Amino acid sequence: MKNILAICEKELNSYFSSPIAYLAMAMFAILFGFFFWNSIGYFVSISVQSMAMGRSFPMDVNEMIIRPLLLNTSVIGLFLIPMIAMRLFAEEKRSGTIELLLTSPIHDAEIVIGKWLAALCLYAVLLLISLANIGFLFLYGKPDWQPLAAGYLGLLLQAGALLAIGAFISTLTKNQIIAGITTFAVCLLLWVFEWVGGYETAVWAKSLAYMSVVAHFEPFAKGVIDSKDAVYFLSLIFLGLFLSVRSLESLRWRS
Amino acid sequence: MIKVENLTKRYDNFVAVRSIDFEVEKGQIVGFLGPNGAGKTTTMRILTCFMPPSEGTASVAGFDVLTHPMDVKKRIGYLPETPPLYPEMEVSEYLTFVGKLKGIPSTDLARRVKEVEHRCAVTDVAGKLISKLSKGYRQRVGLAQAIIHNPEVLILDEPTSGLDPKQIHETRELIRSLAGEHTIILSTHILSEVEQTCDHVIIISKGAMVAKDSVANLTSRLRGQATIALEIEAATGSLESDEVIAKLSQVAGVNKVITVASRVGRHDFEVEAQAGHDIRADLARAVVSAGWNLNELRAAALSLEEVFLELTASEKAKGASE
Numbered sequence: 260m261k262n263i264l265a266i267c268e269k270e271l272n273s274y275f276s277s278p279i280a281y282l283a284m285a286m287f288a289i290l291f292g293f294f295f296w297n298s299i300g301y302f303v304s305i306s307v308q309s310m311a312m313g314r315s316f317p318m319d320v321n322e323m324i325i326r327p328l329l330l331n332t333s334v335i336g337l338f339l340i341p342m343i344a345m346r347l348f349a350e351e352k353r354s355g356t357i358e359l360l361l362t363s364p365i366h367d368a369e370i371v372i373g374k375w376l377a378a379l380c381l382y383a384v385l386l387l388i389s390l391a392n393i394g395f396l397f398l399y400g401k402p403d404w405q406p407l408a409a410g411y412l413g414l415l416l417q418a419g420a421l422l423a424i425g426a427f428i429s430t431l432t433k434n435q436i437i438a439g440i441t442t443f444a445v446c447l448l449l450w451v452f453e454w455v456g457g458y459e460t461a462v463w464a465k466s467l468a469y470m471s472v473v474a475h476f477e478p479f480a481k482g483v484i485d486s487k488d489a490v491y492f493l494s495l496i497f498l499g500l501f502l503s504v505r506s507l508e509s510l511r512w513r514s
Numbered sequence: 515m516i517k518v519e520n521l522t523k524r525y526d527n528f529v530a531v532r533s534i535d536f537e538v539e540k541g542q543i544v545g546f547l548g549p550n551g552a553g554k555t556t557t558m559r560i561l562t563c564f565m566p567p568s569e570g571t572a573s574v575a576g577f578d579v580l581t582h583p584m585d586v587k588k589r590i591g592y593l594p595e596t597p598p599l600y601p602e603m604e605v606s607e608y609l610t611f612v613g614k615l616k617g618i619p620s621t622d623l624a625r626r627v628k629e630v631e632h633r634c635a636v637t638d639v640a641g642k643l644i645s646k647l648s649k650g651y652r653q654r655v656g657l658a659q660a661i662i663h664n665p666e667v668l669i670l671d672e673p674t675s676g677l678d679p680k681q682i683h684e685t686r687e688l689i690r691s692l693a694g695e696h697t698i699i700l701s702t703h704i705l706s707e708v709e710q711t712c713d714h715v716i717i718i719s720k721g722a723m724v725a726k727d728s729v730a731n732l733t734s735r736l737r738g739q740a741t742i743a744l745e746i747e748a749a750t751g752s753l754e755s756d757e758v759i760a761k762l763s764q765v766a767g768v769n770k771v772i773t774v775a776s777r778v779g780r781h782d783f784e785v786e787a788q789a790g791h792d793i794r795a796d797l798a799r800a801v802v803s804a805g806w807n808l809n810e811l812r813a814a815a816l817s818l819e820e821v822f823l824e825l826t827a828s829e830k831a832k833g834a835s836e
Contacts, residue, residue: 261614262614262615265611265614265615266615268601268611269600269611269827272602272603272607273600273602273603276602276603277602323717354596354598354599354600354601355594355595355596355598356598356599356600357563357598358559358592358594358598359592359594359598359612359615359659360564360615361563362563362564362587362592363587363591363612363615363616364587364588364615364616364617365615366585511564511565512565512566
C-alpha cells in the first residue's frame with residue numbers, strides 16, 4: 260500500500276509539473292463550459308417558448324441539462340483519457356527510469372496500480388472543475404443530487420476502465436504518441452461498437468454491442484446504478500491492470 | 515556475497531552472455547571490463563533482477579535472483595548506464611521518492627536523504643530541478659540514488675562514461691570511498707579505470723569470460739618477467755640503436771633488448787630481464803660508462819590495455835584455429 264501511494268504521489272507530481280495536467284484541465288474546462296452554456300441556452304429558450312405559448316411543460320433540470328451534460332462529458336473523456344494515459348509507462352521506458360522501478364523492492368502490480376490511480380485522480384480533478392458549473396444549477400434550481408452522483412460515479416468508472424486499457428497500451432511502447440493514438444483508437448472503437456446492435460441481432464453483434472462503453476454508461480447518466488454495468492466497468496479495469504502487470508513482467512523477458 | 519554460475523542470456527538469435535562464472539567476496543571492488551557490447555550490462559541487469567537469465571544461476575547475499583527477487587533487490591543499489599532520473603523532479607524530492615521505493619522507514623527518510631546528498635556532494639543543488647543539472651551532477655545524483663538504502667551490494671554500469679576528466683576523478687574517489695561498507699561491481703570499457711579503482715577484474719569479450727583475477731596478479735601473470743624501459747640519448751653527435759643494443763645485451767641477466775621508438779640521437783628501449791634478476795643498476799652503469807645520457811629508466815608495468823589486447827587476441831587465435 261505504501262509503495263502504491265509513493266508511485267501515485269510521484270506520478271501526480273509529474274502530471275502537475277508538466278503541461279499535461281494543465282492542458283487537460285484547460286481543455287476540459289473550455290469544452291465542459293461550452294456544453295454547459297449550450298444546454299442552459301437551450302433550456303432557457305424552451306422554457307421561454309413554453310411560457311409564451313401559455314402551456315407549462317414539466318421542465319426537469321436533471322432530464323434536460325444534467326443527463327445530456329453527463330453524456331457529453333463522457334465523450335470529452337474519450338479524447339482526454341488517451342492524453343492522460345499515454346505517458347504512464349512509455350515515458351519511463353524511453354528515459355530508462357523503468358529500470359529504477361523494476362529493480363526496486365516493489366511488486367509490478369504496485370507500480371501499475373499506483374500509476375493508474377494517479378491517472379484516475381487527475382481525471383477526478385477534471386470532474387471537480389465541472390462541478391463548479393453544476394453548482395450554478397443548485398444555486399438557481401432544485402435538481403436531484405442522487406442521479407447526479409450516480410452519473411459522476413459512472414464517469415469515474417468509465418475513466419477507470421479506459422485508463423486501465425490506456426496504461427496497458429502504454430506498457431507496449433517507448434513512444435508516447437503511439438501509445439496515445441492507439442489508446443484513442445481503442446477507446447473510440449469501444450464507443451462505436453454499440454452501433455452494430457442497431458441493425459444486426461446475431462450473437463456476435465449483441466456481444467459487440469455489449470462491449471460498448473456507451474451502452475453501460477447511459478444508465479448511469481439516467482441516475483440508474485445497475486450492478487451489471489458496474490461489473491462491466493470493474494472487469495474492464497481489472498483486465499486492463501492485469502494485462503499491464505503481465506506486460507511489465509514480459510518486458511523483463513523480452514528486453 | 516555475489517555468486518554467478520554458468521550464467522547464460524540468450525536473445526532470439528543472439529547470445530549476449532555465455533556461461534559466465536564468478537564470485538565476489540564481501541567488501542571487494544570488482545571491475546567488469548570489456549568492449550561495448552561484450553555483455554556487461556546484460557550481466558548486471560540479471561544481477562539486479564531486471565531480467566532473468568536464460569540458463570544458470572546468480573545469487574546475491576545467498577538469495578537467488580529468480581526465486582527471491584525481493585530479497586535481492588533490497589540488498590542492491592543499482593546505477594544503470596543512464597542514471598534513472600526524473601527531469602521534472604528536484605534532487606531531494608527525487609531521492610525521497612527513491613528512498614520510499616527502497617523501503618526506508620519514513621522516520622529515517624529525511625535524514626538518509628541529507629546523508630547521501632552530503633556523501634555524493636549534491637547538497638548545493640538539492641533544491642534544483644534535475645533537468646537543470648550538469649552531467650556530472652546527474653551522475654552523482656544517480657550514485658546517491660543507488661546508495662540511499664545503504665545496500666550491501668552496489669552495481670554501477672559505466673559510472674564515469676561521458677564525464678569530463680575532473681568529474682571522472684571525483685566519481686572514482688567517491689566510488690573508492692564507498693568500498694569497504696559495500697561490495698561493488700562496476701563496469702567499464704576504460705582500462706585505466708579498473709587499475710585505479712578496482713581490486714579485482716573480470717574481463718569479458720563477446721559474452722564470454724576471458725579472465726578473472728586480482729588486478730596485480732593479472733598484470734604480473736601476463737608479464738612473466740620484469741621489463742625495464744629506458745630512454746637513452748647521445749651526449750654528443752648521433753647514436754645508432756644497434757650500438758646500444760649490442761652494449762646492453764652484454765649486461766648480465768638481460769634476456770632481450772627491443773627498440774620501442776627512435777628519434778635522431780635518442781632511442782627508447784625495452785629490456786627484458788631473466789627471471790629473478792634485478793638489472794636496473796647494471797643497466798644504468800653500462801649506459802653511463804658508454805658515455806650516453808640516461809634520460810629515463812623505469813620498470814615498465816604492463817598496462818591493462820596490453821593485458822586486454824593480449825587476452826582477446828589469444829581468444830581470437832583460439833577461435834581461428836578451431
